[in-house]
Amino acid sequence: MPVDIFVIHENPEWLAPLATALARRDARLVDWNMAERSVDLTQTPPVGVFFSRMSASSFSRGNDRVPELTSALFAWLERHGRRVVNGNPALRLELNKAAQYSALQAAGIAVPATHAALGAAAIDRVLTDFGPGPVILKPNRGGKGLGVQGFDNAAAARAAVAAGAISESIDGVTLIQNYIHAPRGIITRAEFIGGRFHYAVEIDATKGFELCPAEVCLVPDETAAPSFTIIDAIDDDLRQRYEAFLAAAGIEIAGIEFIVDEAGQVFTYDINTNTNYNPLAEQVAGRDAAGAVADFLLAQAAALTASNAA
Ligand SMILES: Nc1ncnc2c1ncn2[C@@H]1O[C@H](COP(=O)(O)OP(=O)(O)O)[C@@H](O)[C@H]1O
Ligand SMILES: [Mg+2]
Structure with missing residues (x-):
């Protein structure tokens, strides 16, 4: 029987390379798209290895609350002792x-010197005291570089904030950071x-x-x-x-x-x-990193089988 690897995600476009790598190894990717699923806490999850591909950039695909549902899913899987690769601790970061x-x-x-601030007034206060060098403003919940903006100096960044020309993070928190050349x-x-x-x-x-x-x-x-x-x-x-x-x-x-x-x-x-x-x-x-991921996930599945048999 082929081994099932459950992939938890919100973007089907990302799955093909791993699905192909698993199929080559006589294993199967089971698609758990969290943008379409619910979690029945009264049930027992299937046995298998669960791999998370939940992404900070889910908001850019209209899935801004899907990470929260996924966190609930992980808690349920963990309560049943399921093997979750990149589960809740990874999702938090x-x-x-x-x-x-x-x-x-x-x-x-x-890490680059960084301040975290909520809202234009607080960002402006941070920038007022910022050093002379270039500055980066970026969303705390980012992804794909969306909303990351560089400025030659804090004054230019303050002007952008005053003009409402910076993009807000989905969690409301903006990072003000030293630009590293x-x-x-x-x-x-x-x-x-x-x-x-x-x-x-x-x-x-x-x-x-x-x-x-x-x-x-x-x-x-x-x-x-x-x-x-x-x-x-x-x-x-x-x-x-x-x-x-x-x-x-x-x-x-x-x-x-x-x-x-x-x-x-x-x-x-x-x-x-x-x-x-x-x-x-x-x-x-x-190189073939998706193949290496497939090998790693299948090794976890084999370890599960071995410990269940013992
Ligand atoms: N402190 C920094 N100094 C210089 N460039 C930066 C800095 N932070 C981000 N960048 C540039 O912006 C890109 C996106 O920023 P990043 O923090 O990786 O956000 P995301 O999570 O959206 O990928 C980086 O890959 C890098 O090119
Ligand atoms: Mg990045």
Whole structure:
């Protein structure tokens, strides 16, 4: 009988690569689209491995309350002892960038100096005292770079806030953050599967802040000038810190984004508990992260079967 892997999500467009990888391994993706489901707390969940692809950017697909329903689902699954990959602890950080920064700092990982504020008046007060350098305003519940805005200085940011020209986060909280200048204009996203480093992607960030790696986001000319390049390693100390952070945070699959500034200092600014691996970059590098995710999930299923038999 094929093994079932339950995938919890709100965006069917993201499922194909994993469905294909599972099918190749004689396993089956069971689609739990939380935008269409309800949770019957009187029932017992099916036995299996549950993998969350719930995303902070759900609001951009009209699914702004689906993460809340998903959190209730996870509590139900956990109460029945089900194996949930990227369950509630991961979802909490996915939805709250400010909380990500505190968790990262607790793990000894540097983040850009950041304030969290609610509403124009509070944002303005923070900006009034902000240093002379460039500033980034971003939604606390972000995703895909939506609503991330850079300004040359705090005065320019204050003008935008006064003009009502900044986009509000779905949770109302705005982050006011030091802009980190990357000398080569690239940011790096390190991918982790099963809590272990898999590969990293260098991304040309000079074209804007909306850096969605998914196939569905590719623009036609990207074959000519690929802006996503896979690299096999990152700094060893950083990798170890990330792996320890993920273990402590209960996150098993993640993409962690960082920038190295002119002085060589690393700043980590975004944890994604959800990745669409870039197909072109993978083709060039001969990599298959969706296959690695499938292998990891099936290993969890095998461990379940073994412990049930014991
Ligand atoms: N502090 C920063 N300094 C420089 N660039 C930044 C900073 N924060 C974000 N960016 C740029 O904006 C992009 C989107 O920001 P990010 O925090 O990753 O939001 P999202 O969760 O929407 O992906 C980043 O990939 C990066 O290119
Ligand atoms: Mg990001």
